[in-house]
Ligand SMILES: Nc1ncnc2c1ncn2[C@@H]1O[C@H](COP(=O)(O)OP(=O)(O)O)[C@@H](O)[C@H]1O
């Protein structure tokens with residue numbers, strides 16, 4: 001029922017358990033309360049480490065040549081006076097972040113000075129500024145808040161001096177522009193930086209580049225059958241092959257299609273493949289590269305219950321980078337238990353990522369898809385009311401920003 005991703009029992013797991021145990025109403029409520037308490041305690045007391053490396057996917061597949069490339073990078077002699085910088089580029093959903101996390105885990109022993117991971121949100125409407133990123137990484141490097149200089153150039157200088165004296169790896173995920181990352185590049189010394197970006201960042205000099213390509217068909221099949229686990233045996237191999245082919249080696253599409261099959265045991269791979277072909281014709285508003293992925297999203301969106309769909313598409317207007325069940329309940333106009341179930345289901349389907357402390361977030365392509373659904377499915381008046389609700393919620397929660405300005409809705 002659960003696949004080891006959420007940090008507490010899912011609400012629907014607990015209610016299913018209560019049903020199975022045929023608990024009386026009182027005992028049932030108690031169980032649900034206890035389970036929720038457990039989750040909340042976990043959410044509120046787990047302080048996320050600064051710049052911690054995210055968890056590794058447990059079914060990492062392929063990418064042997066790319067892993068070798070990064071290993072070589074680590075052992076490469078840097079140009080005199082400069083650390084080594086690697087840049088992984090590729091379209092959204094190609095697996096850049098996953099690869100960077102994987103190599104950082106594998107190479108951790110080579111970096112006794114620490115491994116630091118920063119998401120720069122370069123493709124979002126609200127990218128991290130270099131100054132904010134520097135403050136975060138300086139804190140992770142042990143600098144006290146009051147010792148962090150106000151000025152970007154000074155922060156960068158403290159950062160470079162700290163990196164010079166140790167051997168650390170800094171992963172800068174989702175870089176949006178050259179200006180954003182330049183102050184975060186190391187100076188001389190043995191520390192290294194690995195950047196991922198959708199754009200080529202052609203203006204960065206002295207960087208070693210790796211363009212990430214789609215997975216090969218055998219790798220795609222391996223990933224898909226891995227996600228399907230035992231149920232792969234019940235589908236015809238030719239249908240799985242067709243599905244893998246339709247995803248064109250895009251890991252995100254494979255992940256979402258795989259999760260979709262797992263979550264609906266009644267669906268045959270062949271039937272899903274046929275629908276995928278049909279849906280592609282409908283989704284031509286997406287650019288060619290994103291089409292596979294949009295189609296995969298559609299397949300999952302389509303099967304959601306109304307409340308989960310509503311929560312999903314409406315979360316696209318939330319200006320922050322992540323959100324919790326309480327805010328999901330506000331946007332979806334549902335009780336928080338329902339929001340919780342919806343979020344659990346969305347995570348199961350790969351449409352949302354669950355982060356630390358009970359917070360959830362979109363992959364940026366998924367957010368784009370959710371926004372398209374919102375614009376198509378809800379009237380301007382509904383969207384305005386939604387934006388007002390979110391703004392009111394965030395204002396009450398201590399945020400000060402204009403939803404309308406940031407989301408363009
Ligand atoms: N090599 C891989 N093995 C297994 N799953 C992968 C691999 N690469 C990517 N994925 C899956 O595809 C999804 C999208 O990958 P991600 O790294 O987020 O792409 P990008 O950063 O290029 O947008 C991830 O959530 C992960 O589940």
Ligand SMILES: [Mg+2]
Nearest residue numbers: 096097098174
């Ligand atoms: Mg990424």
